[in-house]
Amino acid sequence: MVKTYRHESLLGFFKGMSFPIVSIAVVNSVLFGVYSNALLALTATSHQERRAQPPSYTHVFIAGCTGGFLQAYCLAPFDLIKVRLQNQTEPRAQPGSPPPRYRGPVHCAASIFQAEGPRGLFRGAWALTLRDTPTLGIYFVTYEWLCHQSTPDGQNPSSATVLVAGGFAGITSWVTATPLDVIKSRMQMAGLEQRAYRGLLDCVVSSVRQEGLGVFFRGLTINSARAFPVNAVTFLSYEYLLHSWG
Ligand SMILES: CN(C)C(=N)NCCC[C@H](N)C(=O)O
Secondary structure, rough: HHHHHHHHHHHHHHOOHHHHHHHHHHHHHHHHHHHHHHHHHHHHHOHHHHHHOOOHHHHHHHHHHHHHHHHHHHHHHHHHHHHHHHHOOOOOOOOOOOOOOOOOOOHHHHHHHHHHOOHHOOHHHHHHHHHHHHHHHHHHHHHHHHHHHHHOOOOOOHHHHHHHEEEEEEEHHHHHHHHHHHHHHHHHHHHHHHHOOHHHHHHHHHHHHHHHHHHOOOOOOHHHHHHHHHHHHHHHHHHHHHHOOO
């Protein structure tokens, strides 16, 4: 962090933001759009009426799982590109040195498409679906439960409640998602590293054999630390937009 700040000032921390911004916008609108509409179909109550007649946690869970399932398919190509670029560890190109394998997100998508066809862009999509379907159910249940606990009946949760409930919903969902997140990333990298897994189960078994059960908790701390602020802001924006446009 210190080096980045010294060489590139604060702007250095925001490099390469365009791709994550576009992908997050698409994926979150699918997730929250499907969730809200699924809940509307299940409970027949609008967002405004829901504070007076709160939905059951089973309905919240089903609507969250539906949102998670559909978002996984939109997320798959973006997530694959992110994982491939993050794992590209060649040092920066020096004069005369070979260029990096991927020159950026668009080049990465085009190279995967050329080398592996359209299905290549969906590598690991199964693992992503398994990761996101139940964990997004847990995500929305945690959020609704925490808001319900700290808000008097019939009232809207305060902004502080939304921020805290959203932050903890993010942490809870990442704690449950991290084991499958590890497996998903390994399967997404398999195409590049010429490491062949016969499928998801084979990836689980060979990872545990080689590295023990601890492998399932790789990245848990950083995922959770990132999850709190990201999801606090996500839910605050969601509630705010529903109130101002709803
Ligand atoms: C796989 N998991 C745990 C989730 N998708 N959890 C919901 C949080 C989503 C949010 N965009 C984030 O990146 O934290």
